[in-house]
């Protein structure tokens with residue numbers, strides 16, 4: 001963020017704190033002039049010279065641009081900038097040039113094979129014409145590998161209709177656990193957070209925003225470092241003991257999920273449209289913080305085992321999406337989901353549902369467009385109901 005901010009201040013690139021990848025249509029007539037000025041990139045811009053600049057909807061779209069368009073070079077020639085600044089500048093400039101190059105042409109192949117009656121299918125592609133990839137052709141393979149989109153499998157050349165026996169090649173491989181986040185992958189994960197949110201409406205709202213804003217995401221991560229919740233281990237980001245302890249103290253799952261951001265985004269949007277009062281939103285935040293502090297202050301260090309209400313032999317254990325009876329292997333199928341309607345239960349809710357038959361606090365919910373307080377209960381048949 002600092003590097004791009006410096007480039008902007010030196011007037012080498014346009015306004016950086018944007019979350020669009022589109023250009024406004026008023027940029028289009030300025031494109032040949034900017035390309036002309038990029039003298040260090042002459043080997044790429046020469047190929048576009050004298051030709052009509054392509055105007056793709058994937059690049060120019062006023063509807064996708066609000067205050068500022070995507071980051072592009074201004075045409076001012078950089079001089080005396082550091083190697084790191086140079087790298088960032090190069091990324092922006094190459095991307096800018098490449099969008100005016102022709103498409104990369106690929107041939108998609110599907111190969112069907114079978115061993116006796118067992119069928120196998122392989123799909124992949126061959127690059128026929130490099131197109132925009134020419135701009136990236138001199139990037140080292142290591143750099144190319146960092147590109148966000150995973151390349152499809154590149155296939156050997158097959159002639160259409162080709163058939164005949166082939167010698168099989170066996171390879172033994174192992175799957176790997178997901179790798180640790182680096183700062184770059186964590187930023188990307190924040191951008192796309194919300195994909196895992198179940199609620200359709202919230203997921204849709206989050207698709208555009210993720211967690212944070214382009215201008216704040218790096219600072220959010222920085223704050224976690226400063227407060228010692230996460231630490232660097234070479235390029236990896238790892239959770240510290242303090243961080244893990246903090247997360248384990250917060251029983252309320254909603255605070256730890258991307259869904260809360262989604263709910264807030266929705267309310268902020270409703271405020272924009274005048275359908276929701278700012279004061280109400282603030283009051284809700286105060287309530288929530290109060291409730292959370294209360295919960296953390298009053299919970300015991302070691303949670304007591306909660307007995308199973310069905311078989312009374314087992315106790316409740318946390319699974320992936322529900323609590324279940326520890327005696328499941330001997331046939332007790334009792335489970336209590338983490339979520340019921342729009343409510344996410346905490347461990348404390350689970351305890352009071354089982355021991356007292358009802359949730360320990362009341363939930364606000366909309367009933368016929370009016371807000372009502374209601375409780376969740378576990379009935380005699382061990383089913384949840386409002």
Ligand SMILES: [Zn+2]
Pocket residue numbers: 308309310311312313314315325326327332333334
């Ligand atoms: Zn049981």
